[in-house]
Amino acid sequence: MTLLDLANPTRFLSLTAKVLPWLAAATAILLAVGLYQSAMAPDDYQQGATVKIMFIHVPNAWLAMFVWGVMSLSALGTLVWRHPLADVSAKAAAPIGAAFTFLALVTGSLWGRPMWGTYWEWDARLTSVLILFLMYLGLMALWRAVEDPTRAARAAAVLTLVGAVNLPIIKFSVDWWNTLHQPASVMRMGGSTLDKAFLIPLLTMAVAFSLLFVTLHMAAMRNEILRRRVRSLQMMQAGQQAA
């Protein structure tokens, strides 16, 4: 790693040191407000209190897709501009995205349980999220399989972009497969039909979770930069002959 390559990550590190505390504080405040609003929200006339699960399910589901978008942008950065921070951003985002996707699945299944009578129904929406989850796990496995981070970054970038192109196709296929077998999904999450009483807590929570992602992502990127420094220092140490 040359000094020039280190320049950008170094500036990034000093930036995170300044920004992270503020971001964390903003996230905490917004989360608290969001939680309060969702606690105060009235029951839905159809779903009763279970509508409260929506306030955490929808932000997680939205982040599950958003994080893949962030990774796709980073993948472009890796492949087109070969920016060292892009690799770091893509790698740091993957486990966080996988966690949000997992939460979207779990909360979706808990939300569906009262309606379906089972924890899992091969509902079009949830099934798509499940496939997204599998793709996240595959991507993380790819990152783990290759020790050299720059080589892993190229491979992961290609896979991320292929995934981004494929996700709409998968979504469409799953929807088609699902309607073939059963009537439309029980869950309703149409934004426009949503009452204002639900919309405000939902939006607050969505912004709060997005901020949470930005905070976590920044912190994880910082860790990854440090990890790479440790690695290159260790390589340098290995190169030195014993005295």
Add this chain to the structure above:
Amino acid sequence: MTALAALIRRDLRVALRVGGGALIGVLFFLTVVVLMPFALGPDLALLKRLGPAILWLGALLASLLTLDRLFTADHDDGSLDLIVMSRAPLELACAAKAVAHWLAAGVPLIVATPVLGLLLNLDGQATLAVALTLLAGTPALTFTGMIGAALAVTLHRGGLLLAVLVLPLSIPVLIFGVAASNAAIAGPDGFGAPFSILCALSLAGLVIGPVAAAASLRHGLD
């Protein structure tokens, strides 16, 4: 004994470190099981009926595919020569490697079974039954698979050839594994007999697998 413990510890460490593929087997298992409903349709009653069979097929393929590198990795870096030359009997060294592989790749499959059971609409008791049969049966899969893995070293190729060689050998395990799971789900009768045969298969594999693998390695090295 310390030699074998050291071998098990090393293989576990390598499997769990970066570059090791212990958890990829679970991911493969998950993916195979998730694929099934897309072929069969999302009919929960059907999935519930086929659940044990799907889980067993997934576990069979997952444990087989992860076995591919059991000996070839050691052969490629030269470790296998030293293992063959060592004072520890090669049969026991093979058994130790199989145990390490089962711990790193087989046990995670069993742990993942409840989650997959949920996706296939299996109830708690059925999931428990499948997990129990997998616990009793996956060692047999590892021990028969290791014969193929040893042959892969001899033949300088693995992958599909390994699968073709080993899959027929694992048919008995599949039969009694699925039979025991279905017996536990459908009724109280008949779980004991297939389950004990499954255990017997694992015990027989424990004896036959290492001996056959060691014989294959001894004669196949060059």
Add this chain to the structure above:
Amino acid sequence: MTLATMLGPYASFIVASYAIVGAIVVALIAWIALDYRTQKARLRELEAGGARRRSGRGVTDIA
């Protein structure tokens, strides 16, 4: 008013969802914080090791 009466018949599902989200988010934060500490410690150790080697060489030079 207890939680159960407030949240209706499916209180356990609602509480469970919030609890799981909380647990995973806390686990993520803990993992990232711990990772930061380990990397920082390793970096410090490596830098200290390099410094020690240099000073060690100095000592032998004097001797």
Add this chain to the structure above:
Amino acid sequence: MQPAAITESRNVMESAAFRLVGRALTCIRGGREIFADLGFSLSAGEALAVTGRNGAGKTSLLRLIGGLLKPAAGTIVLEGSPDESPPAEQAHYLGHRDALKPALSVAENLRFWHAFLGGERDSPPAALAAVGLDHIAHLPAGYLSAGQKRRLSMARLVAVRRPLWLLDEPTSALDTAGQALFATLMTDHLAKGGLIVAATHAPLGIATRELRIGGAA
């Protein structure tokens, strides 16, 4: 128990009766006769340099002695050995490949072979210091250069004591300092009454007898 066993084996190693003898060896690989009717004898404290052109069967001879190949004809015995175990179990084999796992640290790699090979042993840290790798013991073996990997393999020979060393092109990846270090290790080993059989093109830096196979190079 342990110290008694050590002194006993040392005495045997030092006695002149301890010899590695190969008689009328024929090696056939892949239907091709590599060499035939090959004989050699090596006493304690001696090194044998096996030379010959590429494909003459230098590596095959080492693998025959190590029991990794079966001779088509002939025998290999360690005469005057303290136990009845075959030469393979009293030998170290240092092949082309270093038998290291890149994911494990330098110390973990050595500790594994130390525990796995067993028998009479020195401590792994001392062996690492002997080959000059103690300052990077905690690093993954994957970070090492080819020469450093070779040194780590050499540490195995030091950490676990075996009377017979089978070395296949041992100095190929080593720099001058590494070759000098290895020469010292081999001299020590011979002085303790050990035996060395090395397949090599380059001089090893120690006094050796030569076994040329397959005619002129």
